[in-house]
Amino acid sequence: MEICDLSASEIREKIIKKEISAVEVLDASLARIRAVDGRPGTLDYASITDEDRKKVHAFITVTETIARKQAATVDRQIAAGEDPGPLAGVPVTIKDVFCVKGTLSTIGSRILANFTAPYTATPVERMLQSGALMLGKVNLDEFTYGSSTDSSAFQPSTRNPWEPNRVPGGSSGGSTASVAAGEAPLSLGTDTAGSIRQPAAFCGVVGMKPTYGRVSRYGLIAFGSSLDCPGPVARNAKDAALMLQTIAGVDPKDATSVNLPTEKYLSMLDKDIKGMRIGLSPDYFQITIPDPDTGEYVQRPVPTAIREAVLKAAEVYRALGAEIVEDVPMPNTRYGIPVYFVISRVEAASNLHRFDGVKYGYRTPSKSNDLKELYRKSRGEGFGKQPKLRILMGMYVSAAQYSEQYYQRALKVRTMIRQDFDDVFNPQGAYRLDALLTPTTPTTAFPMENVYGDSVMMQYSDQLTVPANHAGTPGISFPGGFDENGLPVGLQLLGPDFSEGVLLQLTHVYETATAEKEWRKIKPAVLREI
């Protein structure tokens, strides 16, 4: 096994024991990037070649110089007998939605393609303070608006390491692909409707959306401010716990970050799960989508392979002493997408007004007669289709004459979605669940360019993840085997507010119980030939 395929915890341990140096770790990661990543995403990519179609393309910017300095610092600290921190010498990638001082912070959009951030996002700052080595900024859907990473203005966009003709999911596709391909054991992503969990499922890695407010949003380029959650992407629960421990906690720079102590996630992992109550809900084994031809809503069961993987995991938990509670009602799950179509667009429209071609970012090179023309041209040329769609929809559904019908109504249905979670997690209620076990996604990774362009169908791939964003509650996606096409299947655990420790624990015990399974030995396609 190469150094870059080790887990973050193993890398840290070897560095502390002086078995390897941070510089060696970094060199291994950079070599892996050279071997599998291909050219980074750029605005002027000409065309996608056959060679491009075999590579991962996780990165927009590789920050080798920064990482080399960090690695040298870690090695110096180790030599001096100091502890560089819990992420000592661990390579990480950062979704390019986070500002990092002195680096291009593009959000996958032409409008910020030339933006060098003058400050660093809190979760990134905390990882760097803990000894992490920042390998670079990774690709995403433009402004995070998508579920495939395909919509990035920076092409070639990221491809799935398990099957490079498939999407990695999105919007944190660069994050999950970089972790799956062994470029880094950890990545920092964001989840607004499933943008960590859905690509984690597609790429066969672990991805957690913490409770809203658990991790600071300071320095995150905002999309849906009441929904956005930064969170860890890792190859196992232990590493996700290690990373969450580093980034979680109150931040005076984000007033919505909560003033509650964090749990000791790592020390909870090996605790017994006997007596825990894990729910299965029929509302999470189907999706409700508009029929593309008639527009009528139809309910479709999730594919058999996905359903079976969840039921098998339930058996694993039962064997470990958990109680499986069936037929848990989550009746408002199906409304997650229509509600999201309203709330996220209103918040996006509000957040995107700041991009104007004046203060930073793209400004039209053509002559403008007045300031308004400058705004229109700069925004028209700088934003791609998805941001434009979201701005216009957000303005429409929040306009005075439509607000009651759409926005206010959506906010009330959001309350009902939250109520579903409150009811089943209520310790005095009928169900008293510790967690719900569900599929993460209604499909496995779909082919590149398959649904991009159809903004409605793309959105529906988030149907099983978005309710937790409305509710603010935490969720985790972790690998549960493969479907008949050899594509990873993601299992999702959803819990009550601030139950990250329990979700990580349940993920960890499942990983331990299935460690010897044959499917655990399968490697992503891009790693089979190197």
Place this chain on the structure above:
Amino acid sequence: MPEKEQKITQDLFDHLVELAALELGSKESEYIRTELNKQLDAIEELAAIDIPIGTEPASHGVPYTEKMSQDLRPDTWNACDDNDAILSQAPKHKGRYIIVPDIPHTTLE
């Protein structure tokens, strides 16, 4: 597209584009207006939901109790430690000024 799906007409669309300070090409406009109308169809599902009387709107999922909310901080300003890093991001600037074209005169009502 059937008439019922045309909630966002060309005129309304043009008005929204103006409000949003966007300038769109014609092909792009067509795609975006079609998608907007399709999305609105999905949103229409909300109309059929039976919302119990007294349901309050939720602007956040997690209820913020006093215990978990941060104290309000004093209303004091802190200087940025690197003004130049911010100013240098302006696409056009001269000295300490950001350069823009003429600002149209508007009379406030």
